[in-house]
Amino acid sequence: MRCTRMPSLIQVEHLVKRYSGRRVPGSREVMSALNDVSFSLAPGRTLALVGESGSGKSTLALCLAGLERPTSGRIWFGGRDIVALDEKELRTVRPQIQLVFQDPVSSLNPRFTALEILREPLIVQRSGGRRETSESALAMLESVGLSREMASRGVGEFSGGQRQRLAIARALSLAPKLVILDEALSALDCSVQAQIANLLLELQSSFALTYLFITHDLAMAAHLGDEIAVMDRGRVVEQGVPEKILHTPEQEATRRLVAAIPGSNVTPRLPRAL
């Protein structure tokens, strides 16, 4: 069934991911990380996916990026179900879906310079010779607010915020359509968070990007997302525009997340003394 109700960039249908507990021999323990997840995302929009730890957000990100195989379900992207693709066909889709990870330290190869990090995806996808890849890597460096002079620096010489800019630049260097930001702001401190959030908005309009913004921070989700989907125990339990989610949450999981926003007046008071 090919769905064409609306022009969506990516459409997820009944996605299920189970991990079997193979660690203990003989045990049939099965962990359902994703339990029938469906949603669709229109081009140029941002869907913010919120949920508590362990609700399946990151598993979803890995499945969408083709880094984990879903147990069942479909992911329609560019007219094809990428779940059904083999590794070779998947390789042609991979550049269009890119990931930015939470930790900007471990997600960058510590042996590479900034330039090497940005050139590597281009080399991997065989797009252009040495000069071309270097030139577009340098241009990408500038478009995330870093200077060309930093290109020869090792990863260790960048600050946390700069590293995350680098990780974003790397994701963008293949000109993807969908960028999955898996807790991409969570490891940064507040002021840097705001800068990177604004950078993401700028980049979205200049490169016509579609974002799947994964976070546990409902306030940031409301800031960046056109729409918010709330996940709980492997399901999307509630989906809607930020105003609705924030002001009239229907589900218990959503209410917990709203309550966790600092300064929200529904925060339950904690006892002063412990």
Add this chain to the structure above:
Amino acid sequence: MRFLLRRLIHAIFLLLGVSILTFLFTSLAPGDYFGEMRLNPHIAPETVTALRAQYQLNRPLPVRYWRWVKSVVHGDLGFSFSYNSPVGPLIWVRARNTLLLTVTATLLTWGLALPLGVWSAERLGRLPDTVISWAMAGLLVVPDLLIALGLLLFAARSGWFPTGGLASVGFESLSPLDKLRDLALHMILPVVVLVLTALPLVVRHVRAAMAGVLDAPFLRAARGHGIRRYRLLYRYALPAAANPLISLFGFSIGALLSSSLLVEVIMSWPGMGPLLVEAILARDLYVVIGGVLLSTLFLVAGNFGADLLLYWADPRIRTEPEAK
């Protein structure tokens, strides 16, 4: 460069220290090369005393040490009582035979262990990994002595391989090509034993080091770019996992002269092993000291080589010492 110089000075002091200690310990043990002659009623005690004087064994320890150091500078490394010749050339021939065996075995070991370990780590917990892990555990628990004896038994029964030695009778009259074939045939069994005993350790280290990095987010990112498996494993993961392996390789180099001693004795390979065993039993003092010193030299050189390799392989080490 200062780093290299410092390491070099360390090495010289280490060698000096080891030589002094071996000298001390060997002289602490009672008796010497001429001890047994005293028990022989046909040899007059005066003769033994004269012999000891001739070889300077009656002089005080510091004097003997100083004379030995001078002979090391000349390349003689002291004098062997049983071979009645300087130790240097004697050891050199034997060391060459040992190195022929161990260098071949070490290269083979690493050549096999790297792909096996990488494969094992990539399929962590799945069938190839399980099979490799069990096989390596099996090899680890079988003593190398047993492997060697088993192979010797096999060689003797089948007659396919020579059961010992380095060359056949009449080796000198063979054509160069036949000489090579003969040598290779003699090398096979000892090399197989050495590879089988060294392999488990290296495979397990490669596997552990690779398994540690394969999960890293930067490798996930690379997979997300659509990187090919081979490039991911050998350009990304292996360099990131290389540092402990390079140190281990340094130990492999350091053990080149000592790892095969037992196998050489069993398979009567004319290397350092039989020479040292005989020398120890006969209290042929300077041969023992020479052997220990040469092994130490290799150990130091191996570590030094590993440091150089690390310096070359890891850009982070290259930049850090400047900041100090």
